[in-house]
Amino acid sequence: MEPPRGVLSSVWNFIRFLPYFIGLLLLGTIKGIIFCPMVCLIMTLGNSAALLGLWPVHCVWTYYSVFRSKQLGPVLKLALFICIPIPLVLWPVLGIVGSMVGGAAYGFLSPIFATFDAIGTGKSDELIHCLYDGTWSTVKGCFTIIRDFSDVCFHSYFSYMDELQGESPNRKYEIRLLHLPGAVIAGVLGFLIDMPTISLIALYKSPYMLFKGWNRLLHDLIGREGPFLETICVPFAGLAIILWPLAVVGAVLGSMVSSIFLGAYAGIIVYQESSFWMGLQYIVASVSIYDEYSNDVLDMKEGSCFPRPRYRKNDGDAPTPSREGSFSKHGSFSKKPPVRAPSFKNVFLELNPLEFLDGLFEECQCHGEKLVSEGLITPQDIEDAKSSKSSRVISIGLPAYCFLRSLLHSIKANSAGILLGEGDTEVISTNKPVDTLFIWILNPLLIIKEQIKAMNLTVAEEDYFCKLVLLSDDNTDRLKHSFMGTLPEPEIKRAELSALARRLRGIVRSASRFPTFKRRYDALVRILSEELAKKKGGTDSANGCKPLPRSKSALIVRIFSQKSFKKEKSNDGSGVESQQIMRDVEIE
Structure with a gap:
């Protein structure tokens, strides 16, 4: 529905809207005042517990990693030994203060946003949604933030430190x-x-x-x-x-x-x-x-x-x-x-890089279930993923495998960019999101796509490349047993494929350190474990991929991406899928 264009109708529409606006604002403010102290207290206590509990480990392991690092020269190490205490002392202070401010802001603003969002979305019983939305969802969101913060303090931190300790022949830093x-x-x-x-x-x-x-x-x-x-x-x-x-x-x-x-x-x-x-x-x-x-x-x-x-x-x-x-x-x-x-709601979600992971893990789930049924992902991989070993086949190889499949699909479709999902969304250099995370991920992928296109891979070479990306961090015997065809010739071509596989896995390794990745990764492991149990029980899923748990905003992102990024198509029922997605939103 287009906004009114006449001056009188615009003024009258605005005056008529004022009572609804004031009522919703008061209702949202009341809910915000009620939930703000509780959410602030929960978030402060949860984040502080994770931060202070790991702070001694962070202090010791940071010094140890700098000392063991082969990428840093002796003079730079000496300077870091002198300067490191400053961020280590400020980290818990800033973390606790930031948790208090962020918890208060989230606890107060989230109910207000949810109250205004309860109308105008096609929901039935709008009065009930105005009263209920933003109450329990705010509390659950608070615990989700605590979970993601804890994952960053533990998994992301140790991932960075492991990279610092590892050898990097192309990197040597010195003052x-x-x-x-x-x-x-x-x-x-x-x-x-x-x-x-x-x-x-x-x-x-x-x-x-x-x-x-x-x-x-x-x-x-x-x-x-x-x-x-x-x-x-x-x-x-x-x-x-x-x-x-x-x-x-x-x-x-x-x-x-x-x-x-x-x-x-x-x-x-x-x-x-x-x-x-x-x-x-x-x-x-x-x-x-x-x-x-x-x-x-x-x-x-x-x-x-x-x-x-x-x-x-x-x-x-x-x-x-x-x-x-x-x-x-x-x-x-x-x-x-x-x-x-443009809709503020859609623009806001477009610029949220974390929602990008929802689509990635949906692809990981679909490809993962197929690889489990084919035996490429073994029960041992899933058991390692559940334990502290964190199987690299699932955590790194599977997302990199999904990226590679998208690149190969884009090349075959002669796309100027990267086709996402089933090909109804195309991301190119002129319409890609400007967020830093997308730049770090999409720019290298566009370069890798052109390199793969120039190699003119055969079907057998594509199969080898996909399995190389999935299993390259595993032992070489497993890769040889999983690939039954002839290896790409000449040897320089295999070296080029190995280099591209390392780059794809490196992109995923960097993305795995962002917030919410670990939580989505755990949900993926649970679904693959269920798929493996069905396989052992002799049952087969006939309904395709079971949807990963995802937020309502992720569904709206999908709608927006289809509106903004897909090519112009004829009206052959393309709106049916968006309507179905909106119905899914209402169900959630």
């Missing part, structure tokens, strides 16, 4: 003492020059930011567009109008603080480029970088009046492409105004 004095001087000069200069630029542009922000927010308020389009966003968007001057002050103060680090980065440039002159050029260029970035954010004239000299020897330091203006109706690249402002 070059000869360049330290120049780096320190350049860092101090950058701070002294950039901080006042950037602060003056921020103060100069602050009135423009104030009035343009008010103009955009008031325009969206009257027309129920932009942040006012979704019911769940109205209270916060309305509050933004009142508190917008504080946001401007915060932006100016943030610019002043960030200028310290932006200027001090000149010391890193001097150290990396081994040139004091490059550091001085960066000090001048950093002012231009900030000025151009702020112009893009405020939708001002592109470019900067300040010079921007090159401060890198190898690359040209091309000007940063303009970004979509925060206050403009359309960005610098697109000159066509959108028909309807």
Whole structure:
């Protein structure tokens, strides 16, 4: 349904909406006040117990890992031994304070969001949902956060330390003492020059930011567009109008603080480029970088009046492409105004990198059940996954196997990017999410895809490659027994496939350290264990993959990804699947 376009109808619609908005806001606030202390207490106690319980182990193991590391030189190790106590002392303090603040914010805001989200989603008994939503779900979400935080403190931490201790022939870090004095001087000069200069630029542009922000927010308020389009966003968007001057002050103060680090980065440039002159050029260029970035954010004239000299020897330091203006109706690249402002709910979920793991583990479940039935994943793998050994075949090999299958499917379909799921979603370089996690994962995958495409693999070579990715960390005898065909020739091709397999597994190994991965991994192991029990009992699942437990937001992400990323198709019943997914949302 499109928002009303007439001025009178827009004003009347807004006035008619006010009682509902005030009622929902009061109800959500009451629930937030009730659950905020309890959730804050639970999250603080849970996270503090995990943090303080593992803190002595973290202290000892961090020093031990640095001492045993073969990637660090002796001078760097000595410097780390001196500096490590500072983060080790700050870690429990910041962790406990952050748990208190985060628990209070989550306990208060989650019921409010859930109350507004209870209407407008096609639910029956909206009154009951308004009263109930955000109560027990907030408490369960609190325990989920504690679980994920504990997994990060234990599994992710030891994974990083194991990597630090391991050998890495391509990485050797050491402090070059000869360049330290120049780096320190350049860092101090950058701070002294950039901080006042950037602060003056921020103060100069602050009135423009104030009035343009008010103009955009008031325009969206009257027309129920932009942040006012979704019911769940109205209270916060309305509050933004009142508190917008504080946001401007915060932006100016943030610019002043960030200028310290932006200027001090000149010391890193001097150290990396081994040139004091490059550091001085960066000090001048950093002012231009900030000025151009702020112009893009405020939708001002592109470019900067300040010079921007090159401060890198190898690359040209091309000007940063303009970004979509925060206050403009359309960005610098697109000159066509959108028909309807995007949903806040969908945009928020698109930028949440953790939801990406839901789709990955769905693929792992489907492929895992097939591999269990074929015998490639053995009962011993599942038993190791349940124990502290953590089978690499399931934790690393299976997700990497799913990535490889998606790449091979994309190559056969002649896709310019990567086809996800059954091929109805295509991610390419121009529409991929801009979150850092996606950049770390998708950019290397796009490169690996082109390398695989250039190799022109046969069916037998693809089979060997898939099993190599799945079992390469296991013993070589198992890989030979599982592959019955002839090995790829020549030997250099096998070496290239082995290198690509290591890269795919390395991507998964990095992703396995993110929050929620361990929880989803445990759910996957339970489902594969059930599949193995069915296989032993002689029963076979006729309904395909049993869905992994996943959040409601993950289902909405799937709908949004289909709307945003898939190619234009004819109306041949494509809306049926989205309707079915929405029914699944209601059931959950």
